[in-house]
Amino acid sequence: xxxxxxxxxxxxKDLEKASRYYEESLGLELHGTEEVASxxxxxxxxxxxxxxxxxxEATSPDSPIAKFIEKKGEGIHxxxxxxxxxxxxxxxxxxxxxxxxxxVPIEGAGEKLVAFLHPKSTYGVLTEFCMPKQD
Numbered sequence: 707x708x709x710x711x712x713x714x715x716x717x718x719k720d721l722e723k724a725s726r727y728y729e730e731s732l733g734l735e736l737h738g739t740e741e742v743a744s745x746x747x748x749x750x751x752x753x754x755x756x757x758x759x760x761x762x763e764a765t766s767p768d769s770p771i772a773k774f775i776e777k778k779g780e781g782i783h784x785x786x787x788x789x790x791x792x793x794x795x796x797x798x799x800x801x802x803x804x805x806x807x808x809x810v811p812i813e814g815a816g817e818k819l820v821a822f823l824h825p826k827s828t829y830g831v832l833t834e835f836c837m838p839k840q841d
Contacts, residue, residue, distance in 0.1 A: 708795070712788035712836050713751070713758035717771050718780050721763035725750045728759060740815045747771050749815045760786075760815070784822070786834035792819055795835045799823055811837070 718724040721739070728734045734752040741748045746769030750761040762783060764772035774783055789795045792811045800806055805824035814820030814836060823833040 707790055709788045709790060711757050712786040712834075713760045714782060715760045715762055715784040715786065715832075715834070716781065717762050717764075717774050717783040719763065719775060721748050721750055721761055724761050724763075725752075728752050728761070734759065738816075741765065742813070742815050744813060745769065745771075747815075751816060784832035784834050786820070786836050789835050789837050792821060792835050792837040796821055799835075804828065811835075813839075 716724075725736060725739075728750075729736055729752075734754055737751040737753055737758070739748065739750045743765075746764060746766040748763045748765055752759040752761075762771045764775065766772065771783070787795075796806060796809070796811070800809075805827040806821070807824050808821035811819035811821045814834075817839050818836045819839055820834055820836045823835075825832045
């Protein structure tokens with residue numbers, strides 16, 4: 707079941723510069739940075755009143771974030787919904803005809819399992835399901 711909006715992902719060219727804006731201009735608290743090598747991305751998370759802002763900087767010109775920025779420029783990349791059962795959520799999406807980018811969850815930032823839905827099936831919005839990893 708969807709529990710809440712977890713975060714909004716924003717693609718940026720310069721993580722350090724963008725992070726300064728969110729800290730200094732908006733007064734948001736940085737909760738940490740992380741590199742997710744499998745996704746060729748560096749991330750920074752900020753708390754915005756219970757919903758996080760995830761800044762994403764490409765670490766390779768072949769990464770999905772680099773391609774996104776090349777095609778659309780910097781800006782909102784995705785919205786992520788926290789779920790208590792990512793497998794069940796993916797199953798429901800698939801049953802209802804939604805195109806899946808990931809048939810099974812992959813490792814994401816922040817010790818989470820993630821899976822993306824295709825924006826062609828979600829009215830132009832790249833949608834992510836995420837769930838904390840369980841030991």
